[in-house]
Amino acid sequence: MRFGILIVSAVMLFACGESRQVAPSHPVADLVLTNGNVVTIDTQNPNATAIAITDDLITAVGSAAEIAAYIGDSTEVIDLKGQTAIPGLIEGHGHYTSFGGSLMILDFRYAKSFAEIVSQVAGAVKETEPGEWIIGRGWHQDKWAIKEDVLVEGLPLHDSLSAVTPDNPVMLIHTSGHGVFVNQKAMTLVEMANDTMPPEGGEIVRDETGGATGMMRESAQDVFRQAFSGHQGRRPAGVAEDEIRRMVKLAGEETLRHGITSFQDLGTSFAEVDLLKKMADEGNLPVRLYMAFEEEAADMQDRLAEYRMVGYANNFLTVRTIGEKVLDGALGTHGGWLLEPYTDLPRSSGLNVVSIEEIEESARLAMKYDYQLAIQGIGDRAYRELLNIYEKEFERNPDKTDLRWRIEHAQVIHPEDVQRTVDLGVIPAVQGIFACSDGPWVVD
Ligand SMILES: [Zn+2]
Incomplete structure (x- = not known):
């Protein structure tokens, strides 16, 4: 019996070796990760143990034996030794x-x-x-x-x-x-x-x-x-620039350590994007950045067209969002703008921070220059006002679809606004951390 298995194995090995010599059916990969638990997030192909990568792109996912066909002399092979490999994580809302x-x-x-x-x-x-x-x-x-x-x-x-x-x-x-x-x-x-x-x-x-x-x-x-x-x-500009460069590097080390390979920053300036673009050109951005302008509408008016970039420098820099101007404040300080007064502070329904007019003007600019809009609306009043502003802009531009405009934080939503959100195609950008920090304040 043991002899039989051995022979079968030997025949299979011979067969594999022979077919590779005759006609290499696969391109040689730059990198192969093998012997791992590969989380594919693909229902058609849920179980895999190896990945072949060429030029920063995954070219094949499968069993270690299947992916072995992609290994050539120049391929770097990393043995995962049973460890789990998952796609890089995307931080959806941070301040890089x-x-x-x-x-x-x-x-x-x-x-x-x-x-x-x-x-x-x-x-x-x-x-x-x-x-x-x-x-x-x-x-x-x-x-x-x-x-x-x-x-x-x-x-x-x-x-x-x-x-x-x-x-x-x-x-x-x-x-x-x-x-x-x-x-x-x-x-x-x-x-x-x-x-x-x-x-x-x-x-x-x-x-x-x-x-x-x-x-x-x-x-x-x-x-x-x-x-x-x-x-x-x-401080002179050079010193300030060196400091931002160090911030970028440190933030990159920390995010990569946690498996985060893309980071959405909700609040940048034209000056900061200038520096990040320079760093992208130098190959000095450690993670892929997706930046949102938090500038006054009047200042953005003439600059948005020139600054819009998608997938710049091998996808390391994307600038195509306006955010997160804040329509209201935070719940913890009774700043979230609510439809009804706070039960523990009846004189207040929260605060409107940035004016409706400024958000409307930002929405108009986002539509005109093909930017995504991502405005903070924590309370249900702020959320509804944003839906109103977005809806008006959508109706004015019926030819533009799939805009993926967002409402940041979206912590308190009136039940009537849930279906409306779906119908409008607006994304409530919810962060899990607030369920722990602010959850206890949201009663009924
Ligand atoms: Zn934020």
């Missing part, structure tokens, strides 16, 4: 560069001592030009397992921090947001001395000699926050 910016701020939520924070800051100094600010957030002294020898009101002195940051002002924001810890360079910048009086509602924590420890409570932090934002605003 500000996400990258958030990653540039040092994160101290998990720091176990002040010394650990100081060493993180020292690491950042190596990547930061002299004179530039280093910002961190999320620290809490109660989480520190190891305490410093000298403490004032449970907090350390700035000396060890200042020693590693002679040329960079540092501001480390407490997890509560109610205070910051700064270094000597920052205090020198704002001309803080031993006799500096704290502002009303603030406290400069001092040691027994009267020297500031570095801890600034409540309004005493304002002068540092102002110094930082003032500095950011005054």
Whole structure:
């Protein structure tokens, strides 16, 4: 029996080898992923273990034996060893560069001592030009397992921090947001001395000699926050550009790490698109970006035609959306614009933020220049107003179909507007995260 199987296998191997030599029936792939669990999302072909890829395109999906026919001398073969392969994920609503910016701020939520924070800051100094600010957030002294020898009101002195940051002002924001810890360079910048009086509602924590420890409570932090934002605003264009480039890179690393290969950004500017286009030309965009302009209608009027691009630079940059101007505010702050007053704030039905006229004008421009429209409508009143605006524009342009205009967030929808949404072909762009964060506020 065993002998029989062996012979059959040998015959099959011979047969395969022979047919490949005689007439290679498949093109040679650049890359083959094999021995995996391939999620095809294809009901006709649900089970596969291998993929052949040529020129960034999937050319075949099938069993490892089928796909082996695509392997040639130049093919890179990756053995998935049973791991799952899925298509790259698309982030449907995010803010790409500000996400990258958030990653540039040092994160101290998990720091176990002040010394650990100081060493993180020292690491950042190596990547930061002299004179530039280093910002961190999320620290809490109660989480520190190891305490410093000298403490004032449970907090350390700035000396060890200042020693590693002679040329960079540092501001480390407490997890509560109610205070910051700064270094000597920052205090020198704002001309803080031993006799500096704290502002009303603030406290400069001092040691027994009267020297500031570095801890600034409540309004005493304002002068540092102002110094930082003032500095950011005054920087030459090149420095600001380098910073955005770093944001793009960091955001890319983080999104790719989570399997996200395309990212829809709901709020860019003409200046930002100029830089992203440059980076696309250089091959420096890490993920495929789909950008929406959040500019005033009056400013977009003459520029939309020139800026529209679909699948630019091997699909790395698409600019064909206006969004997410916000028709209303957020639910948590009673800003979502509702048809009826809030049960827990009866005097208010929420807020209309950007005017109806501005949205109407944006809709007109989107239609004229073939852009998608993606406006925020969180409350049911905002949602209905947007349906009205979209419907009017659709009726005015009956020849244009399949526009895929969106309503961002779409958290509260009146039941009567559900079928209307379907009939109009409008997409409620819903984000799952809000079911957790805002869900509890939506009762009945
Ligand atoms: Zn958004």
